[in-house]
Amino acid sequence: MDFEESKPKILDPKTALLKAEKYCVYQERxxxxxRDKLYTFGLHQRDVENIISELISNNFLNEERFANAYTLGKFRQKGWGKIKIKQALKLKRVPDGLIKKALQQIDLDDYLQKLKGILEKKAALLKEKDAYKRSYQLKQYAYGKGYEGDLVVEVLKANDL
Structure with a gap:
């Protein structure tokens, strides 16, 4: 028997609103x-949209606040670059204007410093002796973290990594 099927569905919009408020208080959403969480409760679209409106009007849900918190959190904690953060926010259906605004919160000096730190840490772990292959591996790593190609090349040249 599937676990999701055995969970009781919450059909009462008032109970769902309380649960959604708790869900939003725990962390920015x-x-x-x-919306996805509310649909797992078995609610109809009209009820879900009413609850979303209620959460927004009571300031439990704020898309701009979420985008800023998410952006700075992923940058500081995980060391993600702007490309990866932008993709993740798009997957969460955050509007492009808010994504652009949130990415502007990242200080350029901090961004370059973080990229340099990531590349130095990775370079220390690489056993490759061939400079060309080593450079390629570092670039690929930085691209995977979501950093822009021109910045990666610039930081690698400036720091002889």
Whole structure:
């Protein structure tokens, strides 16, 4: 028997609203995350949209606040670059304008410093002796973290990594 099927569905919109408020208080959420959660309760679209509106009007849900918190959190904690953060926010259906605004919160000096630190840490772990292959591996690593190609090349040249 599937676990999801055995969970009792919450059909009462008032109970669902309380649960959604708790869900939003725990950490910042995107509207789509909350919407998906509400649908797991077995609610109809009209009820879900009413609850979303209620959460927004009571300031439990704020897409701009979420985008800023998510962006700075992923940058500082995980060392993600702007490309990866942008993709993740798009997956959470955050509007492009808010994504652009949130990415501007990242200080350029901090961004370059973080990229340099990531590349230095990775370079220390690489056993490759061939400079060309080593450079390629470092670039690929930085691209995977979501950093822009021109910045990666610039930081690698400037720091002889």
């Amino acid at each position: 995107a509207q789509q995350e909350v």
